[in-house]
Each structure stands twice: as C-alpha cells, then as structure tokens.
Amino acid sequence: MVENRHHQLGLSDETVLEMYRMMVLTRRLDERMWVLNRAGKIAFVISGQGHEAAQIGAAFALDRTKDYCLPYYRDLGVVLSFGMTAKEIMLNAFGKAEDPNSGGRQMPAHFSQRKNRIVTHSSPVTTQVPHAAGFALAAKLENKDFVTFVSFGEGSSNQGDFHEGANFSGVHKLPVIFFCENNGYAISVPLEKQLASKRVADRASGYGMPGFTIDGTDPLEVYRVVKAARDRAVRGEGPTLIEVLVHRLTSHSSDDDERSYRDPEEIKKIREFDPIRKFNHYLRSVHLLDDDLENKLEEEIARIVDEATEYAEKAPYPAPETMEKFVYKEEGDV
Amino acid sequence: MPVVSYIEAVNMALEEEMKQDPKVFILGEDVGVKGGVFKATAGLYEKFGENRVIDTPLTESAIVGVAIGAAMYGLRPVSEIQFADFIMPAVNQIISEAARIRYRSNNDWQCPIVIRAPYGGGVHGGLYHSQSVEAIFANQPGLKIVMPSTPYDAKGLLKAAIRDDDPVLFFEHKRAYRLLKGEVPEEDYVIPIGKADVKREGDDVTVITYGLCVHLAMEAARKLIAEGISVHILDLRTVYPLDQEAIIKAAEKTGKVLLVTEDNKEGSVMSEVAAIIAEHALFDLDAPIKRLCGPDVPAMPYAPTLEKHFLINTEKIERAIRELAEF
Numbered sequence: 220m221v222e223n224r225h226h227q228l229g230l231s232d233e234t235v236l237e238m239y240r241m242m243v244l245t246r247r248l249d250e251r252m253w254v255l256n257r258a259g260k261i262a263f264v265i266s267g268q269g270h271e272a273a274q275i276g277a278a279f280a281l282d283r284t285k286d287y288c289l290p291y292y293r294d295l296g297v298v299l300s301f302g303m304t305a306k307e308i309m310l311n312a313f314g315k316a317e318d319p320n321s322g323g324r325q326m327p328a329h330f331s332q333r334k335n336r337i338v339t340h341s342s343p344v345t346t347q348v349p350h351a352a353g354f355a356l357a358a359k360l361e362n363k364d365f366v367t368f369v370s371f372g373e374g375s376s377n378q379g380d381f382h383e384g385a386n387f388s389g390v391h392k393l394p395v396i397f398f399c400e401n402n403g404y405a406i407s408v409p410l411e412k413q414l415a416s417k418r419v420a421d422r423a424s425g426y427g428m429p430g431f432t433i434d435g436t437d438p439l440e441v442y443r444v445v446k447a448a449r450d451r452a453v454r455g456e457g458p459t460l461i462e463v464l465v466h467r468l469t470s471h472s473s474d475d476d477e478r479s480y481r482d483p484e485e486i487k488k489i490r491e492f493d494p495i496r497k498f499n500h501y502l503r504s505v506h507l508l509d510d511d512l513e514n515k516l517e518e519e520i521a522r523i524v525d526e527a528t529e530y531a532e533k534a535p536y537p538a539p540e541t542m543e544k545f546v547y548k549e550e551g552d553v
Numbered sequence: 554m555p556v557v558s559y560i561e562a563v564n565m566a567l568e569e570e571m572k573q574d575p576k577v578f579i580l581g582e583d584v585g586v587k588g589g590v591f592k593a594t595a596g597l598y599e600k601f602g603e604n605r606v607i608d609t610p611l612t613e614s615a616i617v618g619v620a621i622g623a624a625m626y627g628l629r630p631v632s633e634i635q636f637a638d639f640i641m642p643a644v645n646q647i648i649s650e651a652a653r654i655r656y657r658s659n660n661d662w663q664c665p666i667v668i669r670a671p672y673g674g675g676v677h678g679g680l681y682h683s684q685s686v687e688a689i690f691a692n693q694p695g696l697k698i699v700m701p702s703t704p705y706d707a708k709g710l711l712k713a714a715i716r717d718d719d720p721v722l723f724f725e726h727k728r729a730y731r732l733l734k735g736e737v738p739e740e741d742y743v744i745p746i747g748k749a750d751v752k753r754e755g756d757d758v759t760v761i762t763y764g765l766c767v768h769l770a771m772e773a774a775r776k777l778i779a780e781g782i783s784v785h786i787l788d789l790r791t792v793y794p795l796d797q798e799a800i801i802k803a804a805e806k807t808g809k810v811l812l813v814t815e816d817n818k819e820g821s822v823m824s825e826v827a828a829i830i831a832e833h834a835l836f837d838l839d840a841p842i843k844r845l846c847g848p849d850v851p852a853m854p855y856a857p858t859l860e861k862h863f864l865i866n867t868e869k870i871e872r873a874i875r876e877l878a879e880f
Contacts, residue, residue, distance in 0.1 A: 287626075322659030331658045338625060339658040343649050349615045350650070353622020353630075360578065360604055360628065379642070383615035390610055545660040546694045548718040552660070 245296040267293040269468035272494030276441030289347040289369040292328040302335035309531035316537040345375040348384035355393035370398040374405025389426035394452035402467035407480040423460035435463030436494040560730035562704035566711035580607040581633030617643040637672035651720040652695035671727035679855035685816035698793040702767035704735040709744030726765035749799035755785035762813035763789040773870040808839035818846035840880040
C-alpha cells in the first residue's frame with residue numbers, strides 16, 4: 220500500500236488534484252509561449268518549466284486570500300495560483316493593452332496585479348527582496364496577519380539587495396518567506412561559480428533565520444515546509460529562507476541556447492526529474508488519477524490555452540498616445 | 554510667528570505629518586534614539602515610539618527598498634539617507650524601482666515615498682560629505698526632486714512631499730540647517746511641488762538658483778542696490794520636473810540670465826535650465842546665458858583653501874551679476 224502523503228499534510232484529494240491541474244496549466248501555457256515565439260508571434264519568453272512543483276506547492280501553502288507575493292520572472296505557477304488567468308498571461312506575452320501586469324509596457328513575465336496582491340517587479344534582479352521586507356514591515360506596523368512571500372533564483376542570492384532585505388527582516392523579525400528557486404544555473408554560470416557556500420540556505424544563519432534546502436520537484440514537500448514557515452511568520456517568530464532544488468528544463472530564455480554551455484547528457488537526464496510526471500505517478504499510486512481523468516484534464520487545459528491565445532492575439536495593442544500616461548499620478552485619479 | 558532654523562522647520566513638518574496621519578513613519582540610520590546625526594528627527598522617537606521612528610541597519614538600499622515595499626502597501630514612509638553622498642547604494646532602488654512603479658504597472662501600483670538627505674558643502678565634509686547629487690536623478694521621469702531654500706519652504710514643501718502620491722527626493726542643504734532662520738507658522742500649510750518662486754522682482758539681471766544659493770543670491774542682490782543694479786531672483790524650489798513657464802518668464806523679464814548651482818557645472822540642473830531658455834527665449838536675451846557653478850572636479854576637497862575655492866559665495870555671485878549688467 221502506498222503511503223498517502225497528502226492526507227498526512229491535511230490536504231484533501233480535491234486540493235491535490237487542483238495542484239496537479241495548476242501544474243499542468245502552467246506547463247502547457249509555457250510550452251505554448253515557446254511555440255508562439257518560434258512562430259514569430261511573440262518576441263520573448265522566459266520559462267518556469269521544471270519549477271512548477273516548487274511554485275505551486277509553495278503558493279498553495281500560503282493564504283491566497285490575503286498574503287502578498289513578490290515573484291520573479293519564472294513564477295508563472297505562483298501568479299496563476301494567486302489568481303491571474305491564462306488569458307491575462309497571454310495578453311502579457313503579446314504585450315496587449317488589456318494586459319493587467321503592465322498594459323504592454325514591460326517585457327513578458329514581469330508580473331503584477333494589485334487586486335491579487337501580486338507585486339510589480341523589474342528586470343534588475345533581487346530588487347523585490349527589500350520590497351518584501353517593506354510589505355512585511357507594514358503588516359507588523361498595522362497589526363495585520365498576512366505573510367509576504369518573495370522568490371528569486373540562486374544567482375540573485377548574491378545580490379546586495381538579497382542580503383540587505385534578509386538582514387532587515389531578520390533584525391525586525393518580519394513575517395517574510397524567502398523562497399530561492401535554485402535550478403543550478405544563472406543563465407550559463409553554474410552553481411559552483413555562483414556560491415562560495417554549499418547551499419543558498421546556509422546564508423540564513425547570518426540573518427538569524429532558519430534555512431532549509433528541499434526537493435523542489437515534490438510539491439507536497441514544498442507545501443509542508445512553506446506551510447511551517449508561514450505558521451512561524453504568523454506567530455511573530457520571523458522570516459524563513461527556503462531553497463528549493465529544481466531543474467531548468469529549457470534554456471534561460473528564448474534568446475539563449477543552453478547547448479553552448481550545458482552537457483547534452485545533462486540536458487537529457489534532467490527530463491527524468493520532470494516534476495509533473497513525478498506528481499502524476501504519485502496521484503495514480505493513490506488512485507486519484509487515471510488515464511480518463513488525465514485526458515479530460517489535458518483537453519480542458521488545451522481549450523483554455525487555445526482560447527487565451529486566440530483572445531490575446533486578436534486584442535488591440537496599446538494606442539501610441541497612451542505612452543505618456545501614468546508617469547505621475549494624474550488629475551482625477553483616486 | 555515663531556522664528557525657527559531650517560532644520561527645526563524640517564522637524565516640525567515631520568512631527569505634524571506623523572500626528573495627522575498614522576501611516577507616516579520614518580526609517581534610517583540613527584534617526585531613532587539619537588534623533589539623527591543632524592537632529593532632524595530629534596524628539597520624534599520619544600513622541601511616536603520605535604515602530605514609527607525606525608533605526609535601521611547600515612544599508613541604504615534597504616532603507617529605500619523597504620520603504621518602497623511599505624509605500625506600495627499603502628503606508629507613507631519617510632527614509633532618511635544620512636548624507637546625500639551615501640545615496641549611491643540605493644540608486645537602483647530609486648531609479649529602477651521607485652521612479653518606474655506607477656508607469657510600469659500602468660497605474661495599478663504607486664510608490665508614495667519621501668527620501669530626505671542632507672547635501673552640499675561648507676562644513677569641512679570633504680569629498681563624501683559635501684556633494685550635490687540632484688543631477689544624477691534629474692532626468693528620471695517618475696521622480697520629483699525638491700530642494701528648499703528657507704525654513705518656511707522646508708516645512709511647507711516637506712509636508713507636500715509626504716502627502717504626494719509619487720516618490721520625492723527631498724534634499725536639504727546641511728549648511729542651511731543652522732545658518733538659516735526665519736518665520737515659520739505653527740499652522741498647517743503646504744507649498745505646491747513643481748512651482749518655482751519669485752523671491753525678488755528686478756529689472757537688470759535675472760538669477761535662477763535653488764537651495765542655499767538662493768540665500769547667497771539674495772545677499773548679493775541687496776549689496777548691488779548701491780551700485781544701481783536691480784536683480785530679479787527665481788528660486789526653483791523643485792529642480793525636477795522643472796517649472797518651465799516660470800523659468801522662461803524670469804529669463805524674459807531682464808534678458809540677462811545668471812544660473813547658479815553649487816553642483817559641478819557639466820550636466821547639472823542648470824544645464825537643463827539653460828537649454829529651456831535657449832529653446833524658448835533666445836530672442837529675448839541681451840547677453841549669453843551665464844552659469845556660476847562648482848568646478849568640474851570629482852567632489853569638494855577637504856582642506857579649507859580648496860573647499861572655499863570650490864564653493865559658491867556672495868562675492869562670486871555679485872561679480873557674475875556685475876559682469877552681466879555691464880554686458
């Protein structure tokens with residue numbers, strides 16, 4: 220008999236199926252964007268393929284009705300879990316006026332949506348880490364019980380802003396979860412040329428917080444650890460640094476070719492760690508998923524992705540004269 | 554009406570805004586228990602407690618970055634950078650983040666922060682406690698840069714900055730802190746950001762300047778009355794975005810324009826003021842535009858002889874006005 224791990228975590232059958240569905244939706248949307256890029260329809264795509272279990276395991280451990288997330292560009296699974304729709308992702312990919320992330324102003328995958336508490340970010344990496352400390356400081360000053368979740372890559376954990384934000388949060392015992400998605404590469408530069416310490420999580424001790432390194436291809440393990448970090452934050456015990464080990468299943472972006480710096484054997488081998496296939500096996504082993512249900516789910520998602528693509532492709536671009544709007548607050552805005 | 558120093562006016566503005574809006578809080582190095590190295594936040598820690606007057610770690614990027622996060626949430630942070638020279642580690646947060654948050658989110662998020670920093674020389678501060686840094690930020694749409702010249706303006710402009718829904722850099726001349734005193738009402742008032750102020754009407758030469766140099770120019774103008782030279786003075790108050798209309802009007806008034814800043818000459822705020830005048834008022838000019846600025850050396854040296862040589866003073870302004878009047 221296979222151990223039912225999700226019941227032990229207090230997760231219902233329904234919820235784990237929803238997690239799986241979200242992982243597949245994230246993957247299929249991501250794959251579609253690559254197709255659109257190679258077909259010359261969208262200029263850029265940057266991927267979270269291989270990170271889905273980590274992102275969705277984490278997002279489901281948060282309170283998605285009140286927590287704030289400060290994602291980075293690979294976090295498609297996080298923002299979808301926080302309420303952004305497939306249609307909105309495609310509007311973003313095409314740079315259309317209706318894109319809620321930036322109205323076509325930013326490159327794709329620069330996420331933002333205030334109504335879902337997804338905080339705007341830029342391209343220079345790790346600037347969002349001190350912002351997360353700021354949101355968490357606001358929670359403390361206003362006596363609110365929300366938690367702030369901030370994510371970034373392992374290369375970003377070298378930036379000064381990571382260290383300044385982590386230290387500030389540690390000193391003030393702020394309710395923040397630092398979530399490092401370590402896929403082993405900062406574009407082309409491997410981990411051993413990025414970190415002097417063995418693990419990103421080792422850095423936590425310098426900032427008075429616990430640090431964990433966990434398997435980021437297992438959504439249930441990520442859920443467990445993020446949930447514990449959230450509980451700790453709500454109890455007023457301060458921040459936690461969680462490093463999830465994941466694999467980057469694509470090149471860095473559509474403008475990169477990983478074959479120039481990555482061993483072909485490695486590229487082949489990491490497919491074995493596909494988190495979606497792994498979770499699929501688990502769900503089958505506990506009899507929650509079979510071929511019928513999987514086919515139904517794939518069909519439903521294919522339809523969602525098709526409709527989103529079609530809608531976004533037809534949607535209008537921003538009018539040129541709107542370029543000068545919103546440099547400053549405008550008269551009549553509230 | 555009480556007569557207070559420039560730094561007391563800053564302190565009054567902070568206290569009044571913290572009283573009237575519980576969302577206003579201060580963060581920075583030494584701002585709490587010590588009340589700031591210049592004492593701009595003196596007494597506020599005692600009045601409002603350690604949650605609203607926060608002594609931060611020694612990290613400028615976080616002093617600004619944390620404020621940006623809190624501001625996006627809906628609070629009204631006032632960050633203090635101990636010396637304007639030390640703002641450099643926070644430039645990425647100010648330019649890549651604060652300045653672009655409204656624009657890049659298509660008006661979904663906003664970033665109402667104020668960053669206060671003492672600038673300027675004349676206090677034996679050497680290269681890294683004397684600089685004027687406004688030009689670094691003065692071509693970044695999304696930011697506002699305010700540089701008050703009197704205690705009255707310091708209070709009214711700082712209150713306006715705190716209430717503003719966009720990021721404001723608020724540079725206070727550190728030599729003005731205790732040098733300048735003036736009448737400041739105890740009542741609530743704000744001075745609009747983005748509007749220049751005619752400090753003095755005159756007919757012969759126009760001086761356009763800001764910050765402590767306004768005080769020096771006013772002294773020069775008083776002395777030149779005896780020589781029959783009538784000086785018109787425009788205080789920019791906000792150096793970014795510039796009040797173009799007021800600049801053009803002031804230039805047209807006399808047709809002879811002297812631009813004064815303590816910053817290095819090349820690429821200073823005054824370079825942009827000169828360009829505005831050249832673009833819009835060239836045919837109203839009776840003399841070439843003249844700039845009186847700091848020299849193009851990296852920063853102000855420490856030795857008293859060198860520091861004095863770098864700085865703008867009343868005599869230098871008088872001489873420049875006289876030259877223009879005689880042109």
